[in-house]
Amino acid sequence: MRAKIESESGVVAHDIYGLTEISGPGVAGDCGCGGLHVWEDHYYPEIVDPETLQPLPDGEQGELVFTTLDRFGTPMVRYRTRDLTRLRPGVCPHCGRTMRVMDRVSARSDDMLIIHGVNVFPSQIETALLRIPEIAPHYQIVLTPTETLDLFEIKVELTPEAFSDNIRALETLRKRVLAAIKQIIGLTPKIILVEPNTLPRSEGKIKRVIDNRRK
Template identity: 50%
Template sequence: MIWNETIECMSREQLRDLQSQRLRKMADYVYHNTPFYRKKFQEMGLEPGDIRDIDDIVKLPFTNKLDLRDNYPFGLTAVPMSQIVRIHASSGTTGKPVVVLYTRKDLAMWTEAISRAFTAYGATKNDIFQVSYGYGLFTGGLGAHDGATNIGASVIPMSSGNTQKQITLMHDFGTSVLCCTPSYAMFLAETLKDCEWPRDEFKLRIGAFGAEPWTEEMRHKLETSLGIKAYDIYGLSEISGPGVGYECECQNGTHLNEDYFYPEILNPETGEPMPEGQLGELTFTHLTKEGMPLLRYRTHDLTALHYEKCACGRTLVRMDRILGRCDDMLIIRGVNVFPSQIESVILSLPEYEPHFLLTVDRKDNTDTSELQVEVKEEYYTDEMSTMVGLQKKLEAELRSVIGLGFKVRLVEPRAIERSTGKAKRVIDKRKL
C-alpha cells in the first residue's frame, strides 16, 4: 500500500525539480532567518542566489552535532519562539543535549513522513498500535503516535519499560502493530515465551523497529520469535525523528523521504561526494523545515544509496542498512569493527542468543577485548568440554568473518542486562 502515491512514485525528473525549487527557497530562508548560517555564507563568499538547483547543494556549508551543542538551546532557531510548538532533545550521555524545534507545519510534515512508513508496512485504520518507544524528549514515542493516529489506527501510548504490563495489554487489547527498538522487541519476545497465554491468542502481525542499527539476522530472529513481519524505520532527532526513512514490502532497502530531507553520501574523511552505491557517510539537508532547518547535517551513519525504481513502484531513493556510525566504529589492534558485524556473526549460529556485551581495554599498550555472549538454554550445560567447544566455535567464526581474535566468555541465558530503549553493546574503557 502507498500513502502518498503522487510523491512516493514521482518521476526522478519531477522530484529533482521539486528538490531544486525547495533548496533555492531554503538557502534564502536560512540566510535571512538563521544568523549562524548567514555568517557561514558570508565567510564562504556565498549568496543565496548562488544556489540554482539541487546540484549546487555541494556549495553549502556542513553542519555537525558540535554546531548544535555550541548553539544550545535555541541558537539555530529560524522563527520566533512563539511559533515553536514542540521541543525535543537527544538522550546523549555526555555534554549538553541536542535540541530540536518544530513549528506546526514541521509536525505536520513529520506526521506525513511516518504515515508513509506505516502504510508501507501494511498498517491501516483497522490496526491497534502499541507504541513502546519512550515518550518525552526522545522523538520515538510521540513521532510514532502521531503517525499511527494520522492513518486512523488506534494507539496504545505504552512508552517503554514495565514489560509484564506490555505483554498483558498486548494480549488484552489485541495489539497488531508493535513500535519499539529491536533490542526491546527481543526482550518482549523472550517474555512472551514464558507468559500464561499461547501465541495464537495474540494478534501481533507487524513490527516497526528502529532507533538503533540491527541486522538481517536480527530481523529473522524477531520474525520467528514474534510471528510478525519486521520492518526497519529510520530517523534521527536532528532531522525529524522516526520516519526519515522506511522499508516497503520488498524490504530491499530503506526509502528516504527525499522531498523533505535531501540525502548525500560523502567520504567521511574528505567530505567529497561518493558515487552511487558506494559506502560513505550519510548527510541530510532540510528542504521544508521551518523551526530549525539544517544544511548538510553530517549524521556519521555509514550506508549507501540506490536510485533505481523499486519493485514496489516507489521512486524514492533506497538506503542500505546502516552499517554503523563513524564514531561507533571501534579500531581494535588495527582492525575496524562495528557492533552490527558482531551481532550478525552471533545470530548466524544456532547456539547463541542475540545478546552480547563487548568490553575493550588496553593493557601494556595492547588492545584487549572480551565478548560476553549468552548461550541458548537448550545448549547451556555444566559440561566443561561442551562449553569450551561452543566458545572455540564462536571465536573461530568471529576471526574468520571480522579478521580479529576475540576472547569469548559464554554466559547463561538472561545474564546480560536488558534495555527498554537502545541496547548498550560496547564498553570501551580506552576512552574512560
C-alpha cells in the same frame, strides 16, 4: 526477526527509517527491494566521508547526512546522522520509483573501534552472534592495553537452555562463536561464555564496549 514476524503473523513487513531530529519515522521506507527509498521531496540525502566530510558519489559507503527541504521551524542543513550506508544510483528495479534507495544502515560512524589496526563495529559482532541460537545475544567487548598487542575479549551470554555443566558442549559452542566472529571481522578475539543474565544491563541495554585503552 523480520522473517519470523512475517511467517508467524501472516503480514508483510516493511522497514522504515527515520530520526527524531529530522521528522521521526518516515524519512525512508522499503518497497521490497532490500533497501529504503528516501522521500526526496522532503529530505535531501547525501553521503559524506565521515573523516573529511566531503560528499561521496552515489554507490559509495559513507555517513548519511540530510538537508530538510520543507521545514520552517528547525531546518537542518547536512545534518549528520552518524549512520553508515550508501545511496544506490538509478531507478529502483523492484518498483520503478525514482527517489533514491539507501541501503539498510550497516553501522554507525561513532561506534567504530580500531582493534589490532582493523576497523570493527559492534554491529558486526551482533550479526555473528545472531547466527547462533544458543546465545542470548547479549555480549560485551572488553579491550585492555598490554605491553604488546591489546587484549581483545568478548563476553557472550548463554541462554538458560544452553547453560550446562558439560564442559565439552560449552567448548564446542565457544569454538562456534569464535568461528562466526572471525569469519566476519577477520580477528581472533578471546571468547568468554558467561552465565545467563550476568552481563550488566542498564535501561534494558547492555554497555556493549568497555575500552580500557581510552584514558
